[in-house]
Amino acid sequence: DGGITQSPKYLFRKEGQNVTLSCEQNLNHDAMYWYRQDPGQGLRLIYYSQIVNDFQKGDIAEGYSVSREKKESFPLTVTSAQKNPTAFYLCASRGLAGEIDTQYFGPGTRLTVL
Amino acid sequence: GQNIDQPTEMTATEGAIVQINCTYQTSGFNGLFWYQQHAGEAPTFLSYNVLDGLEEKGRFSSFLSRSKGYSYLLLKELQMKDSASYLCAVLDSNYQLIWGAGTKLIIKP
Numbered sequence: 001d002g003g004i005t006q007s008p009k010y011l012f013r014k015e016g017q018n019v020t021l022s023c024e025q026n027l028n029h030d031a032m033y034w035y036r037q038d039p040g041q042g043l044r045l046i047y048y049s050q051i052v053n054d055f056q057k058g059d060i061a062e063g064y065s066v067s068r069e070k071k072e073s074f075p076l077t078v079t080s081a082q083k084n085p086t087a088f089y090l091c092a093s094r095g096l097a098g099e100i101d102t103q104y105f106g107p108g109t110r111l112t113v114l
Numbered sequence: 115g116q117n118i119d120q121p122t123e124m125t126a127t128e129g130a131i132v133q134i135n136c137t138y139q140t141s142g143f144n145g146l147f148w149y150q151q152h153a154g155e156a157p158t159f160l161s162y163n164v165l166d167g168l169e170e171k172g173r174f175s176s177f178l179s180r181s182k183g184y185s186y187l188l189l190k191e192l193q194m195k196d197s198a199s200y201l202c203a204v205l206d207s208n209y210q211l212i213w214g215a216g217t218k219l220i221i222k223p
Contacts, residue, residue: 042118042201042213043157058210090156097159102147103211105156 002027004106006091011111013085021076021109023091031094032074033103036060036087043090049074078111085113116140118214120202125220126192134187134200134217142207148176148187149201151216157201161187189219197221 004025013019025032031050035043045058049068063082068074078085088110092103118138126132138146145164149157163169163178163185175188187200199216206212 040122040215042215043203043211044213045210048210088154100159100162102159102162105158107156108154110154 004091004093004104006089006106006109009107009109011109013111013113015113016080018077018079019085019111021078021089021091021111023074023076023106024072025074025093025104025106026072027093027095027104028071029093029095029104030071032068033092033094034058034064034066034074034076035090035092037090037108038087046076046089085111087111116204116206116212118202118204118212120200120214120217122215123218123220125222126189128192128194128221128223130192131188131190132192132219134189134202134219136185136187136202136214138183138185138202138204138212138214140204140206140212143180144205144207144209146176146178146185147203147205147211148174148185149203151199151201153198160200192221194221194223 007022033048034046044060046064047066049055052071055068065077090108091106094103120136148160151157161176168177173190178185199218201216202214203211
């Protein structure tokens with residue numbers, strides 16, 4: 001079955017440590033996205049990539065980094081520079097649902113920094 | 115700035131009808147999406163409107179008025195499994211999705 005996988009579902013890290021969240025898709029989609037979701041707020045775009053070896057900052061890129069070396073993979077690194085990293089992180093890719101160009105989401109990773 | 119407003123929480127009864135409103139002010143408009151998100155899970159696509167009017171899909175319908183910057187999601191014959199958050203998102207002039215904070219819908223027996 002085609003889809004998007006994110007691992008792990010829950011992640012705990014100590015303050016000051018970098019951590020990398022994985023995102024893999026086998027939908028053959030070109031565009032991929034990373035969002036952060038906090039209680040009471042809409043999804044906020046961290047980074048996005050329209051094509052392999054290219055990515056753009058979103059609205060809240062500070063303290064995060066990404067790479068896009070393969071079409072299937074778009075890992076997100078949360079660095080120690082991110083001041084408030086505890087959140088639910090969602091990865092998405094963009095493709096067609098029938099004739100509608102929409103985003104498909106992975107199951108998310110809940111990161112807790114202790 | 116860009117802004118999307120939805121009620122924070124709504125309560126409805128199983129078997130009833132509920133309407134979730136969304137108003138938006140964005141730089142450009144290339145369509146409006148509704149997603150459903152169960153607690154701790156990924157959002158899933160429900161509907162898309164780009165022209166004014168009503169789109170019906172089974173128990174769910176979505177309406178758009180571009181001149182008013184307004185949309186609603188209508189859920190009929192509510193079931194307990196419809197308890198979830200409903201997210202409104204607008205595709206802006208840069209083809210980026212701008213998201214509302216979501217409406218938590220609580221269904222009571």
